[in-house]
Amino acid sequence: xxxxxxxxxxxxxxxxxxxxxxxxxxxxxxxxxxxxxxxxxxxxxxxxxxxxxxxxxxxxxxxxxxxxxxxxxxxxxxxxxxxxxxxxxxxxxxxxxxxxxxxxxxxxxxxxxxxxxxxxxxxxxxxxxxxxxxxxxxxxxxxxxxxxxxxxxxxxxxxxxxxxxxxxxxxxxxxxxxxxxxxxxxxxxxxxxxxxx
Amino acid sequence: xxxxxxxxxxxxxxxxxxxxxxxxxxxxxxxxxxxxxxxxxxxxxxxxxxxxxxxxxxxxxxxxxxxxxxxxxxxxxxxxxxxxxxxxxxxxxxxxxxxxxxxxxxxxxxxxxxxxxxxxxxxxxxxxxxxxxxxxxxxxxxxxxxxxxxxxxxxxxxxxxxxxxxxxxxxxxxxxxxxxxxxxxxxxxxxxxxxxxxxxxxxxxxxxxxxxxxxxxxxxxxxxxxxxxxxxxxxxxxxxxxxxxxxxxxxxxxxxxxxxxxxxxxxxxxxxxxxxxxxxxxxxxxxxxxxxxxxxxxxxxxxxxxxxxxxxxxxxxxxxxxxxxxxxxxxxxxxxxxxxxxxxxxxxxxxxxxxxxxxxxxxxxxxxxxxxxxxxxxxxxxxxxxxxxxxxxxxxxxxxxxxxxxxxxxxxxxxxxxxxxxxxxxxxxxxxxxxxxxxxxxxxxxxxxxxxxxxxxxxxxxxxxxxxxxxxxxxxxxxxxxxxxxxxxxxxxxxxxxxxxxxxxxxxxxxxxxxxxxxxxxxxxxxxxxxxxxxxxxxxxxxxxxxxxxxx
Numbered sequence: 185x186x187x188x189x190x191x192x193x194x195x196x197x198x199x200x201x202x203x204x205x206x207x208x209x210x211x212x213x214x215x216x217x218x219x220x221x222x223x224x225x226x227x228x229x230x231x232x233x234x235x236x237x238x239x240x241x242x243x244x245x246x247x248x249x250x251x252x253x254x255x256x257x258x259x260x261x262x263x264x265x266x267x268x269x270x271x272x273x274x275x276x277x278x279x280x281x282x283x284x285x286x287x288x289x290x291x292x293x294x295x296x297x298x299x300x301x302x303x304x305x306x307x308x309x310x311x312x313x314x315x316x317x318x319x320x321x322x323x324x325x326x327x328x329x330x331x332x333x334x335x336x337x338x339x340x341x342x343x344x345x346x347x348x349x350x351x352x353x354x355x356x357x358x359x360x361x362x363x364x365x366x367x368x369x370x371x372x373x374x375x376x377x378x379x380x381x
Numbered sequence: 382x383x384x385x386x387x388x389x390x391x392x393x394x395x396x397x398x399x400x401x402x403x404x405x406x407x408x409x410x411x412x413x414x415x416x417x418x419x420x421x422x423x424x425x426x427x428x429x430x431x432x433x434x435x436x437x438x439x440x441x442x443x444x445x446x447x448x449x450x451x452x453x454x455x456x457x458x459x460x461x462x463x464x465x466x467x468x469x470x471x472x473x474x475x476x477x478x479x480x481x482x483x484x485x486x487x488x489x490x491x492x493x494x495x496x497x498x499x500x501x502x503x504x505x506x507x508x509x510x511x512x513x514x515x516x517x518x519x520x521x522x523x524x525x526x527x528x529x530x531x532x533x534x535x536x537x538x539x540x541x542x543x544x545x546x547x548x549x550x551x552x553x554x555x556x557x558x559x560x561x562x563x564x565x566x567x568x569x570x571x572x573x574x575x576x577x578x579x580x581x582x583x584x585x586x587x588x589x590x591x592x593x594x595x596x597x598x599x600x601x602x603x604x605x606x607x608x609x610x611x612x613x614x615x616x617x618x619x620x621x622x623x624x625x626x627x628x629x630x631x632x633x634x635x636x637x638x639x640x641x642x643x644x645x646x647x648x649x650x651x652x653x654x655x656x657x658x659x660x661x662x663x664x665x666x667x668x669x670x671x672x673x674x675x676x677x678x679x680x681x682x683x684x685x686x687x688x689x690x691x692x693x694x695x696x697x698x699x700x701x702x703x704x705x706x707x708x709x710x711x712x713x714x715x716x717x718x719x720x721x722x723x724x725x726x727x728x729x730x731x732x733x734x735x736x737x738x739x740x741x742x743x744x745x746x747x748x749x750x751x752x753x754x755x756x757x758x759x760x761x762x763x764x765x766x767x768x769x770x771x772x773x774x775x776x777x778x779x780x781x782x783x784x785x786x787x788x789x790x791x792x793x794x795x796x797x798x799x800x801x802x803x804x805x806x807x808x809x810x811x812x813x814x815x816x817x818x819x820x821x822x823x824x825x826x827x828x829x830x831x832x833x834x835x836x837x838x839x840x841x842x843x844x845x846x847x848x849x850x851x852x853x854x855x856x857x858x859x860x861x862x863x864x865x866x867x868x869x870x871x872x873x874x875x876x877x878x879x880x881x882x883x884x885x886x887x888x889x890x891x892x893x894x895x896x897x898x899x900x901x902x903x904x905x906x907x908x909x910x911x912x913x914x915x916x917x918x919x920x921x922x923x924x925x926x927x928x929x930x931x932x933x
Contacts (some may be wrong), residue, residue: 225479249610250636251660280837281662335626341714342661344701346693348595348628367521370464374520378556380540
C-alpha cells in the first residue's frame with residue numbers, strides 16, 4: 185500500500201503524456217466498431233494499435249488547461265541534430281475525435297529553418313484514433329536550443345479548434361547563459377522596468 | 382422575448398465605480414533632505430494598448446488597437462534611482478492617479494502590474510494580484526515614466542504601455558501585455574466583490590513572458606509552461622503563453638478569464654477536476670466537464686460577452702472559439718453532464734438576461750457565487766453539474782422550473798436531480814456510464830465496476846468509476862479491488878476533496894488499502910491505470926470487483 189498526493193501539475197503533465205495512439209500507416213488504422221460493451225470499442229482498439237506504433241516517439245501534447253482541439257501529436261527526431269545539416273522529424277497526429285479536416289502549420293525559432301519541399305500536412309475525413317504521419321525537415325544554423333512549434337487545426341462539430349505543440353531541438357551543446365538577477369524595489373520585489381510611451 | 386434585467390447584472394458595474402475607486406495614496410514625507418517648496422501634485426492617466434479581435438477566425442487586429450485604462454493598479458513616485466518610494470496611489474476605473482511629491486524632487490512615476498489591498502479588518506478584504514515574468518526571476522512588470530524634477534506647480538504625467546507591435550511583427554517592448562492581463566483580474570475582482578463585498582482573495586501570481594511557449598515539460602524559468610493554465614498551490618498561479626506567431630494569450634481575455642475561473646474555484650469554491658486535455662468536443666469525466674465548463678462560462682460572465690476567442694498563428698492572425706450562449710443540441714452532439722459545452726451553456730444561461738432557446742432564467746452572478754461558495758465547497762459528492770443544479774434550484778425556487786427546462790434541454794435529468802445524479806438516465810450510449818455513483822456497502826459485498834476508455838483516456842467519461850459510502854462512526858475500512866490479468870486497479874478516496882490515494886503497481890492485479898475514517902460520506906474512485914497511461918490500452922472494459930469491509 186502506498187499513499188501519496190498527485191500534484192495538479194502531475195495531472196496536467198500526465199494528461200499530456202497519456203494520449204498515445206498511432207499506427208504503421210497514415211490512415212485506416214481504426215478498428216471496427218462494436219456495440220457490445222464487453223468487446224473492444226472503436227476508440228479502444230485504435231488506441232491499443234496506435235500506442236504500439238508510437239512507443240518510441242515522444243508526446244508533443246501540451247495544451248492541457250485552456251480548451252483546445254482534440255488531437256495529440258507525437259514526434260521522433262531520428263538523428264542527432266548538428267549545425268548546418270537537415271534534421272528529419274517524424275510526426276504523428278492522432279485525433280481524438282473524427283473531423284472532416286485536420287491540418288498543421290509549423291514555425292521555428294530564430295536560427296532554425298523549416299525546410300520547404302513538402303506541403304504542410306493536411307488530411308480529410310479524419311477518424312478518431314487514426315494516425316496521420318508527416319515528416320518535417322528543419323535545419324539549424326548553429327549550435328543552440330531551438331523549438332519548432334506546430335499549430336494543429338481541426339474542424340469539429342463545434343467549429344474549428346486549434347492546439348499548439350512544441351518540439352525541442354537541441355543542437356550541439358548549447359551555451360549556458362546565466363541571467364543577471366533583476367533589480368529590486370524597496371520592498372525587495374524584483375522589478376522588470378518597461379518604458380512608458 | 383427579453384428577460385427582465387437583473388439587478389445582479391448591474392452590480393459589477395456599480396462596484397467598478399465604488400469598490401476600486403482610485404485614490405491618492407501616501408504623499409512624500411520629505412525624507413531625503415529638506416524640500417523647501419512643499420508638496421506638488423503629480424497626476425495623470427495610465428493606459429495600455431489593447432488589441433481587439435478581428436472578424437471571427439481572423440485573430441487580433443493591431444490596426445484597431447485602442448487605448449484602455451489601467452484600472453486599480455499601484456502607482457508610485459520613485460526616486461530616479463528606482464529604490465525609494467516617495468508616494469503611492471492607485472489608479473481609478475478611468476486610469477487616473479494623483480500623487481503628492483515634494484517639489485524639487487527628481488522622480489519617475491512607476492505603474493506596477495499589481496492590484497493590491499491590505500486587509501484593514503472586517504469589511505475590507507485584501508487582495509494581491511501581480512503579473513510577473515517567470516523567465517526573469519519572477520520580476521514584477523512595471524511601467525516607468527522618464528525621470529523629471531518636480532517644480533512648484535502641479536505636474537501631469539500620463540503613461541502608456543505600448544503593445545510593441547511594429548506593423549508586421551513585434552519590434553518593441555510588449556509593455557501592454559501585463560496590463561491587459563491585469564485588467565482581466567480587475568474585472569474578476571469587481572465581479573466577485575459585487576457578489577460578496579467581504580470576499581477575501583488569496584494572492585495570485587499571473588506569470589507571463591514573451592518566452593512562454595507550449596511544451597511537454599514544465600520549467601517556467603525557461604519558458605516551458607505546458608500551456609496557459611492555472612496551477613493551485615504556493616508555487617502556482619496563472620501561467621500565460623507569450624510565444625509570438627505561435628500562441629500568445631495576453632490579449633485573449635476570455636482565455637485569461639477562463640483560467641481565473643479556476644482560480645475562483647480554488648479560492649471560493651472547490652474543484653475536484655483531474656485537469657488534462659479537454660475541449661468542447663470531448664466526452665469528459667464529470668469533474669473535468671464541470672470545471673472546464675465553469676471556466677468557459679465564467680469567462681463569458683466576466684467579460685459580459687459569451688464569445689470565447691483564442692488567437693494563434695503567424696501575426697496572431699487566426700483564432701478559434703465558441704459561444705457559451707450556444708446550447709448544444711442533444712440530437713446532433715453529445716450533450717450531457719459529461720460535456721463542458723453543456724455545462725458552460727447552462728451556467729451562462731443561469732447568469733445572463735438574454736433570452737435564447739429554452740432560457741427564461743436570469744439570476745445574475747450573486748446566486749451562482751453563493752452556490753459555488755456555500756454549497757459546492759462543502760458538499761459530499763465530487764464537484765459536477767449535479768450539485769450545482771440541485772443547489773441552485775433549492776436556493777432560487779422561483780427559477781426552478783426554468784432551470785429544469787434549461788437543464789433538461791441538455792439531456793440532463795433535472796426535475797428529480799440530486800447531488801449524486803442518482804436519477805440520471807443519459808449514459809451517452811454506454812450503459813457502463815451509469816449510475817454515476819454506485820453504492821459501496823462496508824460489509825464486504827462485492828460491487829463490480831468497469832473502467833473504459835471508449836471516450837478517450839485519462840480524464841474522459843468512463844475512465845474512472847465512482848462509488849460512495851457513508852460511515853456513522855469512526856471505523857477502519859479495508860478497500861480491495863481485483864481486476865483481470867494484466868490490469869492495475871488503483872484507488873482515490875475523497876471526502877470533500879482528495880484525502881488518500883493508493884496506486885501501487887499491482888503484481889497480482891489486486892489493489893488493497895486500509896484507512897481509518899471519521900463519520901461522514903465518502904467517494905471512492907476506482908480505475909485501471911493501464912487504461913489511462915501511454916501504454917497500449919486494454920481492448921475492452923476492465924471490470925474490477927471492489928469491496929469495502931470494516932476491520933478491527
